[in-house]
Amino acid sequence: MQRTTMDLWVGLFVVMGVIALMILSLKVGNLNVYNPSQSYVISGNFENIGGLKVRAPVKSAGVVVGRVTDIQFSTQTYDAVVTMSMDSRFLFPKDTFASILTSGLLGEQYIGLAAGGDETMLKDGDKIMKTNSAMVLEELIGRFLFNKATEDDSL
Amino acid sequence: MPSRLVSGIRHIGHRVIEGVWRLGVASRFFILVLLKSGTSLRRFNLVIRELYFTGVLSLIIIVVSGLFVGMVLGLQGYETLQKYGSESAVGTLVALSLVRELGPVVAALLFASRAGSAITAEIGLMKATEQLTAMGMMAVDPIARVVAPRFWSGVISMPFLAAIFSVMGVFGGYLVTVVFIGVDEGSYWSQMQSAVDFRFDIMNGFIKSCYFGVAVTAIAVFEGYDAPPTAEGVSGATTRTVVTSSLVILGLDFILTAFMFRGVS
Numbered sequence: 246m247q248r249t250t251m252d253l254w255v256g257l258f259v260v261m262g263v264i265a266l267m268i269l270s271l272k273v274g275n276l277n278v279y280n281p282s283q284s285y286v287i288s289g290n291f292e293n294i295g296g297l298k299v300r301a302p303v304k305s306a307g308v309v310v311g312r313v314t315d316i317q318f319s320t321q322t323y324d325a326v327v328t329m330s331m332d333s334r335f336l337f338p339k340d341t342f343a344s345i346l347t348s349g350l351l352g353e354q355y356i357g358l359a360a361g362g363d364e365t366m367l368k369d370g371d372k373i374m375k376t377n378s379a380m381v382l383e384e385l386i387g388r389f390l391f392n393k394a395t396e397d398d399s400l
Numbered sequence: 401m402p403s404r405l406v407s408g409i410r411h412i413g414h415r416v417i418e419g420v421w422r423l424g425v426a427s428r429f430f431i432l433v434l435l436k437s438g439t440s441l442r443r444f445n446l447v448i449r450e451l452y453f454t455g456v457l458s459l460i461i462i463v464v465s466g467l468f469v470g471m472v473l474g475l476q477g478y479e480t481l482q483k484y485g486s487e488s489a490v491g492t493l494v495a496l497s498l499v500r501e502l503g504p505v506v507a508a509l510l511f512a513s514r515a516g517s518a519i520t521a522e523i524g525l526m527k528a529t530e531q532l533t534a535m536g537m538m539a540v541d542p543i544a545r546v547v548a549p550r551f552w553s554g555v556i557s558m559p560f561l562a563a564i565f566s567v568m569g570v571f572g573g574y575l576v577t578v579v580f581i582g583v584d585e586g587s588y589w590s591q592m593q594s595a596v597d598f599r600f601d602i603m604n605g606f607i608k609s610c611y612f613g614v615a616v617t618a619i620a621v622f623e624g625y626d627a628p629p630t631a632e633g634v635s636g637a638t639t640r641t642v643v644t645s646s647l648v649i650l651g652l653d654f655i656l657t658a659f660m661f662r663g664v665s
Contacts, residue, residue: 251452258456262560265567266606272589273495273570274598300597 283333284311285369289343289356294325295379297345297354303329304346305358310335313356329356331367338363344377354379426622433551433621436544446549447556454515454550454617455557459564461514462507466565469502470494470572478577487577488587492595494573499596499605500661503566505653508612511554511561512645516620519550520641523624524634532625547621554620558613559606566605604660608653615652616645 291297294316303311311331319326331337340361347354367373440447477493523546526532532542570592577583596602620641627637 252448254456255448255451258451258459258557259560262563265560265563268567269499269563269602270598273499273592274596274602300600
């Protein structure tokens with residue numbers, strides 16, 4: 246008799262533990278958002294990646310379609326080579342435009358893809374040709390001040 | 401004066417050699433426990449009985465402290481984040497600190513003081529009252545019959561306890577920030593979900609808690625088995641279990657964190 250109630254409690258404990266792990270993966274984590282099992286890899290050269298990090302999302306129209314898997318510096322072209330793992334459900338034309346964007350004013354940076362009109366699609370290992378680097382706040386302010394100065398001169 | 405100096409150095413050397421010697425015995429004991437685990441897998445009822453004592457009876461302290469740790473995290477996180485107008489990120493703060501660090505570490509510390517000390521005291525008292533010797537005389541291996549089931553029950557229950565701790569903490573943070581203070585519920589969960597990664601955060605936390613489970617229960621069973629068979633010896637062994645396993649948890653946590661989160665954003 247005592248044995249069975251103990252078994253019940255232990256069973257309940259294990260069930261609670263498994264449920265806790267499931268809550269952690271599904272409710273707290275983002276297991277259901279992006280499943281990298283079926284994916285293809287593309288890369289792109291960016292002049293300046295700003296604060297882009299590995300694991301940053303790749304979004305198109307605001308929807309996560311992939312993740313940044315690697316960022317390397319290339320000594321051939323002296324710019325950053327960003328490798329992305331894309332969900333294979335989403336194919337993009339060859340002339341897709343990739344730019345590094347910021348969510349909100351100070352939020353994390355991600356890669357935004359704007360689809361082009363080419364007939365052929367990007368395959369595994371392909372390279373995105375059209376890229377736009379990150380908006381660096383200092384450069385922006387510098388340009389603004391420069392413009393302001395020339396305006397003042399012309400006046 | 402020199403003779404006192406010499407005896408002081410000799411004392412330190414003795415302590416060091418003693419420590420190394422004990423570590424060797426502990427490692428040999430650990431291997432022996434692993435080798436003799438076959439019985440506890442075949443007679444799984446033994447493990448289930450111990451799971452009740454180590455896992456189920458630790459639930460209350462884990463659940464309550466998880467809830468309060470999450471509530472405090474939510475409160476403190478809100479206080480600081482609202483200065484920068486980003487109080488919706490409080491979900492991220494609560495979830496990441498719980499899943500990565502506080503869940504495994506605090507659950508393991510509580511587990512060491514709640515279940516680890518109980519295991520040590522139980523085995524130590526069995527040794528002091530010569531129950532272990534009696535088992536040996538009846539050709540029942542005390543390591544296979546007494547030690548291994550307790551070891552495995554701790555190893556199994558620790559990850560579950562850590563997961564339950566984290567979930568209760570996230571719920572506690574939700575309770576304080578969303579229900580009491582009034583942070584937007586949608587942004588609490590969505591910010592959390594976009595920041596917490598399954599592989600990097602949840603799996604690493606889970607792996608951490610597995611390591612802690614092995615460390616805590618290995619220390620607990622060894623201290624119990626190695627305790628001098630007196631009342632004083634058992635009490636000293638129980639204290640040593642809590643102290644050593646707490647230090648090992650914190651040290652191991654640093655090493656594991658350095659391995660897991662190096663180079664990750």
